[in-house]
Amino acid sequence: MLEIRSLTKVYPGPIAALQGVDLEIAEGMFGLVGPNGSGKTTLMRIVAGLLEATSGEVFLDGEDILADPARVWSKLGYLPQDFGFYPHLTGEAMLRHILELKGVTGPNGVKAAVAELLEAVNLAPAARQKVKSFSGGMLQRLGIAQAIAGNPRLLIVDEPTAGLDPEERLRFYRVLAELAQDRIVLLSTHIVEDVAVLCNRFAAIRKGIIIARTTPREARAAIDGAVFEGEVTPQELEDLHRTRTVTQSVLVEGRHRLRIYEPDGGPAPGFREVPPTLEDAYLVMMRTGGLPGAVVAA
């Protein structure tokens, strides 16, 4: 169990990056979704023990991460949003270096573990290549390999699909889903689809405040019957943006297909009710500061 209590982080400015965040995250995949700058990475870095919090507490299975992060680093797998490797090392040497720092080994020793991990992320053919020759996707996969090495109790992945193509993203989703079966996986993303696909629970964060702890199903249910779709001209689009809560807008054959959220009144002319998506719910949360009714506890 990962417990986050009253976590606050203030940067000089002062800028309140996190404002009393409370979360309890059990085994499985937990998503943290929010726009850029909402405090996701700050939260991830604090939980990973890389950033000192201004106040608050974080426990992993009862162990205080903030007081002694080194105690939990052996149980941690971390794939940061922004990272690099020694460019002059080969993929194999690089991974081995990290595994050795993490104290990771396998039944046949660390060398075999490195080979297996590289094989699993299909970097075995490039094991002897220098890291500086790796493509973005290869680097990301090397990052993933090091993150899950050692069977970590807590896996933190911060914007993990940023450098992956759609096919790779799907594969990564599956890996994460599999990994989440017997550990805590904390996924930070601003891509709602990631959460929709992977997480049975998630929290939405905006300006350092958790504005919702819920499941995708509950989030969609909360706005069920209040989402409408219709097509408008560019002139009408302006008006609707001013007067309604637009959740999605797509240009189709010269006309704008819009989804709007209307919790109280009827739909605009030409709009029809549609089943809500998680993205609708997310945008409603971001625009309105929450979902209708009480926030559903995750």
Add this chain to the structure above:
Amino acid sequence: MSGPRLLQVLAQEFRFNVRRPLFWIALLLLLFFSWAFSVGGMTISSGESTVGGQRAWVTSEFALAQILSVILGIFYIFFLAVAAGMSVIKDEEWRVMEMLRATPLRPGEYVWGKFLGVFLSFIIVLSVFLTGLAFFNHVLPNAEMAEYRGPFALVNYLRPALILGLPPALFIAGTSFALGALTRRGILVFLFPVAFLLGCAYFLWSWSPTWLNLEVNRLLMLVDPTGFRWLMETYLEVDRGVQFYNLEPVVYDGGFLASRLVFLALGVGVIGLVPRRVGGRYRMEGKERGEPGLPWVGGEDEEDGVRRSLASVDTVSLRPGIWMGFSRVLRSEFRELIHAPGLYLFTPLILLTVVGTASVAVGAFNTPVLLTPGTMAVTQAEMLNVFLCLLLLFYAVETLERDRATGLAAISYPTPVGTRTVLLAKATALMGVVGVILSAAFVGDASVLLFQGTVPVSVGPFVQVWGLLVIPTCLGWIAFLMAVMGLTRSRWATYGVGFGVLSYTIYLEIIGEMSWLTNWWVQETVPWTDMGFLELNGRGLLLNRLFVLSLGLLFFVLALKWFNRKDRDPVGLLSRLRPKPLLVQMLVLSPFLLLPLVSGVTLWVGIHRGFQGDVVEKAAKDYWRKNVATWTDVETPAVAAAELDLELEPEQRAFRTEGRYLIFNHLEDAVKRLPFTQGLTWDSLSWTLDREPIEPKNRAGLWVMDLPAPLQPGDSLWVGFRVKGVLPKGITANGGGVGEFILPSSVVLAGGQEVAPQLGYGENIGVDEDNESDAEEYAPDYYLEQVDPAFGSRIPMTTRIRITGPDYLTYTSVGNLVSEQRLDGKVTVVWESDHPVRMFNVVAGKWDVWRGEGTEIYYHPEHGYNIEEMGLALDASRRWYAEWFVPFPWTTLRVNEFMGIADYAQGFPTNITFSESIGFLTKNDLRTLLVFFVTAHEAAHQWWGNMLTPGEGPGGNIISEGMANFSTLLLVEQIKGEAARREFAKRMEEAYARGRRADDERPMVEVDGTHEGDGRVTYEKGGWVPWMLMALMGREAMLEGLREFIVRYRDGPDYPLLQDQVNTLREFAPDTVAFDEFVDQWYFDVLVPEYRVEEAERRQLAGEEGGLDTWETTFTLRNIGAGLMPVAVAVTVGEPFDQEGEALPGYREARTTVTLGAGEERAVTIRSDFEPERIVVDPGVRILQLRRERAVHEF
């Protein structure tokens, strides 16, 4: 190229540079130096040292040129090179290249903008330095420096800045920038200024033996980017007089100016190369990452089912223990270091420098020294500390920065290996680099020693010296850098602080303000000696090492606290700065603070109470204050006999003396009081008068004995004393050596004043720069008065010295050994003078003995290398000096070797002392002859100093030292031949030319040793001039005159000055007119010729002299110096002598004689029946002149 875009890059880079710590530390440091130099931190060695005498201004163009070139070469270069070199690397690390690639910015705009931005910011640093100099020199009042300050002249600042400052700055910045941009390797950027410093400090600026070929020397002048060598060799090496330096502009010759242009062009040119190379590279660079990589087609989707699921890879994470983590990080660090090119570049560079420097090391008279493992280890330890500190600065910073710079920190920081383990492993890896370089240096040294083939290779001294001097320094330095890096979390700040600390340390060294407490890299602290290394400085060094290591431990603990893998929260940081948390922090740190505190305080107290410390300094000052007015010039009776019973405990440095002096009143008046001076560090002193106890009055160390009855002229009495003390007391202030000591392996007591009271007031005790006065000015006819002896007893005395000490040492003193008894591990010897002496000494050592014809050499068993040569010189001295001058009156002439913690030799009667570094460890060949020379010189003091003691007054010491050199010239010619005599005369001439002070030099008859440059007049000119006089008078007349001179003055009571010698010799001169003219010029005036050969041409005259071709050489000979001497000038072909000094048959010359006064010139024509190769002025080396090496023309 777009101007706005270039300006945008320039402005951005400039703004970045002027905000970072590196810039500000450089600025503040140079501002500090501008103040330090304005108060005399560096002045030109010229001018007069007397009150009111003309001083070399610190504001002259020469002074500013010198300061600027040194500042550039030592301090400024590191900041500039690192800032420029890292400019592009930094962009790459910050990953802005990708962004720039997507803009219209062209490579040229980027490169020039970056370079100009960084260069401009450091031009500001240089400008602030110059402005600071001008401000501190001319605006800020400083009464003490008034006489060193000339009027403000902007050109004095601007011209050196433009000619000496700008070209090297541009060259350094351009080269470093290009290195960084082209290689993207920080190590090369760092290597460049280190190599530059090594090249300058240890070669270009310092290696200039006089035998160096002029063309090579000229080339070296031109390749020195700082221009310092050119300045030294062209203007400063031989003093041109203070008026010249103060008022004349620096005239830059065409070749030098061209070299400046070349450096400018190189700086610009190398930048010009960068856009094309880098441009292509950084345009293409994205391709590597943009290429489609391996797709992720594996995983559980793999149809063949071979590839495993990532989640199913069976791995386990075990928190590594300290040792496991340490070994893993260490292995990784070693791998990084081994793969870094720095090690392969630095190691040969350092090796080349340390081994190269050792190989060309020169001692006295620019002569090569005999290399031994110990001397090499010590000399190189100092260099290695400098190099390794610079290297470690780079490696430590980059090692600690590596994860952050590459972005791996986000992954590697949250791993379970503890910070303590990581830092410890990194420090160990850095020490591994130290180990590699030390090993390489040892291999190099061993090769040099094997090549030398004289002294066997031995590992012990290297382990001992480097283990003590290098390893702790490196450990402390690494810990310090880690702490700074942890605190600042900035590579630039750490570089800045590191360079700042190194620069300030060098500055302290330059101004001579180092002590054991500040000398953390132990420069010039522990001279090597094979006879007992560390016996003198062991305790000081040990405390210093403890201090450095304990500071290192503290810094390491601080690094652990500060080197946070977790980014600090500002609010949390503030809360930790509250009193209570701070107190807790201090308590936690207190054990680590305590260690450096205790060792530092112990060291300070040791320095304070030691024989070079404040306590002794105050005692000396009190002695001076209390007695100077009362006792200066008070005449005292003489010691007619000295009997000492000296008990030595060398292991404790202790001595007990029980002795007595027979005081004889040789004066015309009765004496009522007797003053005695005690040693300032003695523990106890008691007195007897004619065997009865007496309590003299202690006047701050001057004991004044009121006699019960006046001592009448011709009467005598016995004064007895008991003394107890240690010598030297406590630790040295900053290592180094001492002249007199009682140490377990060697004892030197010169004159006895350190172990027995001295009769009279010591006029030099307590005199330093705060209370020193101009020396006494003597009337021209002072020599006509009755003059006291310059040293030693006023009348010849007898001595009986009884020495008791451990029997593993051999003890010698003046005279003959009359008894020796051994009992219970102790030996007691008695030495008695068999003929009266004026001084005595006591020497002890663990020796072997060489015996010659009435001569002996007591030497360290491992130092037999030059014994044959020394024995030859000693035997020859005894024989020939006795034949030329007067017979040797004592039984034995003995040389004793003492440990090389002092570099001197001293010719006490019968018992000469030689440091091991003089003679015993000198490379001996025809060019150096140092072994022969120093032995012959010291032996000559038996005649010139002991048998004939000079008077105390102007020119007196020339009778001792100058005549000893003259005697040596005679002996060298007699034993070694003409070639050796010429070489030796050239070495003396060169030492005189380089050491003289043109403005401060006085005629020889006025030289009293109180002015700068007097030493060189006394020794070298004082030896050369009698040689020229001998050529004028004739050899036999000269020697006859000298014999008469000795006989006339040897027994006093009037002791001779130089005029007395001249007057005596005049009686033997065949041509008194020529004699007087010569004496007027060389003894009563300062006129030294300096010749130049100009407009030289040679042509063949066909068909003359029976068909043989005849050559006619025409040239102009100028005397640009002073004086009027007939000088031979010759056209020559071939070399006159071979390496062994044998005349070569192929040498031919045709000569004529020319007499030129000051500034005169004459057209000279010489015909020869051979084709001349060169024109040589004074081919026989018979006229003392300046810059002889330039009085040559090579065809």
